[in-house]
Amino acid sequence: MQITIAKSAGFCFGVQNAVQKAEDVALKGERAVTLGPIIHNSQVIENLKAKGVDVAEDISEINEQSKVIIRSHGISKEDYNRLMALNAEIVDATCPYVKNIHKIVQEKHDLGYKIIIIGDKEHPEVKGVNGWCENSAIIINSLDDINIQKNFEKVCIVAQTTFNEEKWQEIVCSLIKISKEILIFNTICSATQVRQQEAKELSKKVDAMIVIGGKESSNTKKLYEICRENCPLTIFAETAEDIDLNLFKDVNSIGITAGASTPDYVIKEAVDKINNFNNKQQINIEKEKKKVD
Numbered sequence: 001m002q003i004t005i006a007k008s009a010g011f012c013f014g015v016q017n018a019v020q021k022a023e024d025v026a027l028k029g030e031r032a033v034t035l036g037p038i039i040h041n042s043q044v045i046e047n048l049k050a051k052g053v054d055v056a057e058d059i060s061e062i063n064e065q066s067k068v069i070i071r072s073h074g075i076s077k078e079d080y081n082r083l084m085a086l087n088a089e090i091v092d093a094t095c096p097y098v099k100n101i102h103k104i105v106q107e108k109h110d111l112g113y114k115i116i117i118i119g120d121k122e123h124p125e126v127k128g129v130n131g132w133c134e135n136s137a138i139i140i141n142s143l144d145d146i147n148i149q150k151n152f153e154k155v156c157i158v159a160q161t162t163f164n165e166e167k168w169q170e171i172v173c174s175l176i177k178i179s180k181e182i183l184i185f186n187t188i189c190s191a192t193q194v195r196q197q198e199a200k201e202l203s204k205k206v207d208a209m210i211v212i213g214g215k216e217s218s219n220t221k222k223l224y225e226i227c228r229e230n231c232p233l234t235i236f237a238e239t240a241e242d243i244d245l246n247l248f249k250d251v252n253s254i255g256i257t258a259g260a261s262t263p264d265y266v267i268k269e270a271v272d273k274i275n276n277f278n279n280k281q282q283i284n285i286e287k288e289k290k291k292v293d
């Protein structure tokens, strides 16, 4: 059985940077909190907790003068102000690509453009971005969310960094038809584009695909959707434990990709599990051959 791991599988530089910053704080033995889990991986979170870096789900849980690590998703302007008011010591690990969206949204909103964010309204990154235009954005996640009866005078469109490229294009085309003046910023990050493209190509070539990542991770869910379209035997695994090897008894090739917040060791454990299974299968085949001989 041939195993191919997508080159882009695992941490993107934004997540790598955020995890590194949290680990640096932990190494110094300083007490701190991350605003929301730094990545969707319970082992990494528990490890950080053991070293004094806890998770606050909301600013209301943060005490005055705490050290606060902002994760790569970024936060709203209002939340920054609330942290300042608490005299918090901020370690800002917002991904620069996300910061760039904050800047665009604030600038264009001030110039009178209606902001449209193409993304998932429940995702923390999207909530944060919306907070840079006074929470006034229209958030569109699919063609169904577009009200074709409505016409826009001046709109500025941005995307959630991990949005699906093809869906983005469809939605933008549809919005062009109902807008008079339109500014379009394709803010899907290149790391996501490369990862999605690679997943698409790999899933076309293999008999089975394994997509590894947190169940809450939206970019992993998108990778799963993309792979599933091309390869019916695609499974979503949070860790190696979720991989049911029985599914792969009759396959000759497996492709593996992983979301932006999947640590390398999780990918390695999955690969090791398949390799062990593969080796055992080979041994069984050899034994069967010998019996026939």
Ligand code: F3S
Residues within 6 Å of the ligand: 012, 013, 014, 015, 072, 073, 095, 096, 097, 098, 161, 162, 189, 190, 191, 192, 260
């Ligand atoms: Fe940044 Fe792109 Fe990762 S926006 S956090 S590098 S997926």
